[in-house]
Amino acid sequence: MDLAEIRHTPRPPGRREAGNVALAAKIVALQAEIAQLEARAAGHRADFERERERTDRLMVELQQAIAETIAAKEATARLEGFLRTDGRTPGSIDSHGLVARRPGHLAADLVAGDRKAFREQSMSSHSQLAGEIVRQK
Template identity: 55%
Template sequence: MSVELLTYAELGARLNVSREAARSLARRRRLPRSRSDDRKARVGVDFSELRYRPRPRIGRQADPIAASMAKIEAFKSEAFKAEIARLEAKAAGYKADFERERERADRLAVELLQAAAETMAANAWAAQLEDEVADLRTGRRASGSTAGRAALRLGHLAAAIVAADRAAFR
């Protein structure tokens, strides 16, 4: 019947349990406790009277982190690969849509530039025709008779209008 004074850590080491389990055991068994000079709690234990066997750890694993990592790796190898393949296929579809829309935008930009050039040409042609009409109305031709020149200019004007109209419908 020898009583030993041990810290919770030392008691846990002797019983092969954690420090917290040794502290809980000392409380449950109401073992005498005291403080040492180094301010650590010491428990008086008589190992001949103490019949303690730690409960087996049922359902617990030694390293829960390693078990979790193993589960993640197993899951990763199956589900993640399938998910990655699904997302890559979806990304390829989006990339094809993007390329198609980019080509369409390029074609529309070219058509827009052509339409802008045709509009500028039509505006220039309209300005020229307006100048010719103004000249005909005022009769500002220096050479030849005014009536002969006006008829000639009117014919040219009509031909220019018809040519412009045909160019606009192309």
């Protein structure tokens, strides 16, 4: 093979440089678009975290409301059970008027006991929920 027979014509350097410039411009444009998308993603993440915290607060409130409802239903059932099993006829009065005062005292004792039980239950459920939230994060 004779190297003199090979005709090599080099490409003009201007074309290659123009291609590099166009490629560099595309890279810059894509980097700018990536930066915009990252900023939007950060905003969406902040919205997500804010909504997660709001949901957690609402769940605590819901659990407290459920506990209050359960305590009220239990107190009502106890009062109704007491009134049904009292054994006295309505309107009967003993010599000191204790029968008339007894349901009021019983109701006050039940409400006080329910409040104490509710506080203990709320603290327990709140600490459990906080533990679950910490484990999820």
